[in-house]
Amino acid sequence: MTARAAAARVLVAVSADPETSHRANEAIRIALGILAGENPVVIALLGAGAKLLDAEVEDYTDGEDIARHVATFRKLGQPFHVERAAIPSGRNWNPAGLEIVPLDGADLARLMAASRRVLVF
Numbered sequence: 169m170t171a172r173a174a175a176a177r178v179l180v181a182v183s184a185d186p187e188t189s190h191r192a193n194e195a196i197r198i199a200l201g202i203l204a205g206e207n208p209v210v211i212a213l214l215g216a217g218a219k220l221l222d223a224e225v226e227d228y229t230d231g232e233d234i235a236r237h238v239a240t241f242r243k244l245g246q247p248f249h250v251e252r253a254a255i256p257s258g259r260n261w262n263p264a265g266l267e268i269v270p271l272d273g274a275d276l277a278r279l280m281a282a283s284r285r286v287l288v289f
Contacts, residue, residue: 177208179283181276185216186228192220193230195289196237203246210279211241211248212271217289218254221262242266249279 180199186192196211203209213220225234241248247267255261255270262268271279280286 177210177283178202178285178287179210179212179279181212181214181286181288182217182220183214184289186219186222186225186230186234187216188229190230191289192217193234193237195287196220196234196241198287200237200240203244209246210283211246212276212279213248213250213254214271214276215251215254218250218256218261221248221250221264221266223260223263238264238266249275251276 178199180195180202182192182195184191184195195217199209199211219225219228220234220238222228225231225238228234242264245267247269249269249271252270252272255268
């Protein structure tokens with residue numbers, strides 16, 4: 169990514185719990201729309217937001233839509249930055265095999281500083 173593209177990226181941070189909130193689905197739907205507009209997007213899953221990649225996601229609020237969006241991100245090769253403490257150790261997480269970039273607080277701060285826009289859900 170060029171310096172100009174890095175500066176023009178949009179960070180979408182998701183901490184909403186997809187089991188109970190529509191906000192998690194809306195966050196990744198919006199991220200997909202931004203990406204479709206040929207704008208670089210970084211998706212950061214924080215806390216309960218990491219459940220977006222659970223195997224049981226279809227049972228969650230808006231689960232079928234979430235599964236469809238995640239499949240599209242996989243086809244596009246979009247990595248997901250995930251808070252280290254939120255990455256579960258079980259096999260039922262990230263069954264789609266998405267690229268995961270572990271993230272801590274300092275990493276998140278750097279991503280925010282390097283982004284043109286930050287959307288928080």
